[in-house]
Amino acid sequence: MNSRNNPAPRRWFALRTSAVALTILLTGCAYRDLKPQSHLQPPGDVDETLTRSGITLSPAAWPTQTWWTRFNDKQLDSLVNEALAQTPTLRAAAARVRQAGALEAIEGAALLPRLDATASTTRERFSANGTTPAPVKGTWQNVDQATLNVGYELDFWGKNRAAVEAAVGRRHALEVDSRAAALMVSAAVVQTYIDLNDTYAQLDVAQALLDQQVQIEQLTQQRFGAELDTQIDIKQSQASLPASRATIAALKEMIELNQNKLASLLGQGPDRGRSITRPQLRAGNSVVLPSQIAAELVGHRPDVVAQRWRVEACGHEIDVAKARFYPNVNLTAFVGLQSLAFDTFNDHSSRILGFSPAISLPIFEGGRLRGNLDAQDAAYDLAVENYNQTVVDALRDIADQLSSLRWLKERLAQQREAVDTAQAASDLVDLRYRAGLATYLQVLATQNATLVQKRQLVTLESRALSLQANLSRALGGGYRPEFPATVPALSTVVDHS
Structure with a gap:
């Protein structure tokens, strides 16, 4: 009977098509109750903090990529550049980026057809009672075969494309992480260099005090020779010298420790620090x-941008998890030669050819697919909350620098006045001592008071340098994203929820 006049095959095809469509529809409904629960939060307002800081505002005042050059120290510029080129931390970050690029290439391979060739020769005895006909049955034969195989997965539901996008997001996140690591390295070098500068300044103060104490001790010896002072005054003048020399030794130790730290940040041994x-x-x-x-x-903050890319990657992973609920459609084909005798292997009649479309549909998998989707939803929520917390921490970081800069101005003004007052009192007592109108204890007391105030001033001046460096770091250190993280996968997540 002609199949064109028989409606049974058409009804059977329509029935099978409807069954497949119904199965796909029911599969899509199997995860409708699963969805992410977190949302990206916009950054908080900082207008009041900016206004109260008293610092000049400009639309173009973001730091430059070489923000450390504002300190006008050629040696510092050289040290930062050396650290960025040689430190193992950044080389490890670069290796992680290369690894992510390789994984992205692996995921991208699923979008392309697979082509491979196989060749084999098998010595085989065929069953005398099997399906092999005479005269081969019951005999030993050599089976020679060579095939060219082609396979391709039809990505109807976007699973493979989403996996590639997720891999791209992870690679971008690691690339931005490497920029964040570079910022941390440069900030650490600058801060350690500022600490080294502060230690040298403290050493200057301690050395000046020691020189003054030596002069006073020599003057006391002269006054003792003129019978104007006693042996007690000599001992008192000499007693302060060891303590001052011990302070100087401690500061010199700190200088070497800072040099060692800088050498380590450069990825070098301690000799580099000397x-x-x-x-x-x-x-x-x-x-x-x-x-x-x-x-x-x-x-402008690499840590914020990196977290945003991780949110995007997790959004695409959700798409991958959803696509696993739908059927997989694979096409495979092969063409080649097969022969029981090698001398006929190249004959036209030895050709073999095959084509095999395959569809696999999950029906009962014990909740594995729902569990996987639920886990990806949770991973997305975790990435979103990490992003939100990173933004909050970034704003607090900036606000901390602004608050410290605001109050440091007043502290510096008051501390300079305190140093001037203490120095004037010390000079006055020193003159009175030289004239025999004051005791050495009074001289020592005013010297110590002046030393304390000068040390505090040096510390505050060093703090001012640190705050400038920290503000540049908090503002992103001149980072400019090469590719914006727009998180397109979020719309997909919202639509499906």
Whole structure:
């Protein structure tokens, strides 16, 4: 009977098509109750903090990529560049980026057809009672075969494409992480260099005090020779010298420790640190801030951008998990030669050819697919909350620097006045002592008071340098994203939920 006149095959095809469509529809409904629960939060307002800081605002005041050059120290510039080129931390970050690129290539291979060739020769005895006909049955034969195999998965539901996008997001996150690591390395070098500068300044104060104490001790010896002072005054003048020399020794130790730390940050041994000379930092007092911190911060802080890419990657992983509920459609084919005798292997009649479309549909998998989707939803929520917390921490970091800069101005003004007052009192007591109108205890007391105030001033001046460096770091250190993280996968997540 002609199949064109028989409606049975058409009804059977329509029935099978409807069954497949119904199965796919029911499969899609199997995860409708699973969805992420977290949402990206916009950055908080910092307008009041910016206004109260008293710092000049400018739309273009984001740090440059070489933000450390504002300290006008050629040695510092060289050290930072050396650290960025040689430190193992950054080389490890680069290796992680290369690894992510390789994994991205692996995922991308699923979008392309697979082509491979096989060749084999098998010595085989065929069953006399099997399906092999005479005269081969019951005999030993050599089976020679060579095939060219082609396979391709039809990505109807976007599973493989989503996996590639997820891999791209992870690679971008690691690339931005490497920029964040570079920022941390450069900030650590600058801060250690500032600490080294502070230690040298403290050493200057301690050395000046020791020189003054030596002069006073010599003067006391002269006054004792003139019978103006007693042996007690000599002992008192000599007693302060060991303590001052011990302080100087401690500061010299700290200088070497800072040099060792710098050498380590450069990825070098301690001997490299001995070649680092005294810093010559000359940073200006003017600080300018960008006027749109909250709106633009997400694109200037590498740690924030990296977290955003991780959110995008997790969104695509959700798409992959959803696509696993639908059928897989694979096409395979092969063409080649097969022969029981090698001398007929190349004959036209030895050709073999095959084509095999295959569909696999999950029906009962014990909740594995739902569990996987639920886990990906939780991973997305975790990435979103990590992003939100990173933004909050970034804004707090900036606010901390602004608050410290604001109050440091007043502290510096008051501390300079305290140093001037203490120095004037010390000079006055020193003159009175030389004239025989004051005791050495009074001289020692005023010297110690002056030393304390000068040390505090040096510490505050070093703090001013640190705050300028920390503000540049908090503002992203001149980072500019090469590719924006727009998180397109979020729309997919919202639509499916």
